[in-house]
Amino acid sequence: MTVTAAATDRSPTASLPREPSIADVWARPLPGAEVCFTRQGEDALTPQDRKWPRCCRGICRELLSGWGLDALSDTGALVVSELVTNALQHGCAGSPISMALTRCAEVVRIEVINCAPPWELRHDLAGLDGESGRGLLMVESASDAFGIGASGGRTRVWCELALPAGEGR
Template identity: 35%
Template sequence: MTTPSKPVRTASTGHPLYSQTFPCEPETARRGRGLVRHALGAWHLDHLSGTAELIISELVANAFRHTPGRSIRLRVGRPGPVRVHIGVVDMAPARLPVLGPVDADGESGRGLVLIDALADRWGCTLLGSHPFRGPWGKEIWAELEAAP
């Protein structure tokens, strides 16, 4: 099993940002759950683990289904003292998430609906810019309230 990466930078709250690049494949969901558990444990926020692990699993599954890239970056951070940020970065800025109606008989398409129900807020952030090519990627993210 891969151990979570060391923090790569310090957030404004003084908490580290855990960030690691993995292959864009279904197995990465298991690694993402481990990264989330590690970060939440370090912050003594274990009570958020079940919800956060489900969110990272859905974000990874969506990246695998909708992103042509071979790798994704998983991020777990604390943008503020009472928030946990969980994100997946890919290099497909033109493929934005769409929260739409779910087919009652369908076997997929519920990921964003589930994230919308579980997270306090979620969204998409375009990353980088170039005057002619535009952004190089995006982060699909969700945030949870971190109050103990």
């Protein structure tokens, strides 16, 4: 039930794993609701890193559509994009990042886990003219529940979107 972007070249001449490709993820049938990938850039995001938010938005939309929850598609894509972007920007190079979507009885839970140190959401970071610092505030506002937790050197940021009326189990 996991899509993992850790493809390797299986040719006899290949000794090193190749960088995972967005196409590697999209080429597979979507078996479940988790995507795992690694930030490639040391100091700045690489072009490959910059593709993951869009890829994860697409996976989110596909899952929600497959679950008959098209009404949550825009909000789900927004929060996935913000959470994945945040994980990429603040995570450690070479460390895994995972995004998971789970449909529960009354909610869709979205969580992103990375290696960032523990922190608390601050509502005073985005200045009036600032170009960043509002993403998690948007996630908090768009979702029905939101939280941040840490253990074992990894940070989990999650939110829940309530299912539309009549869609619960």
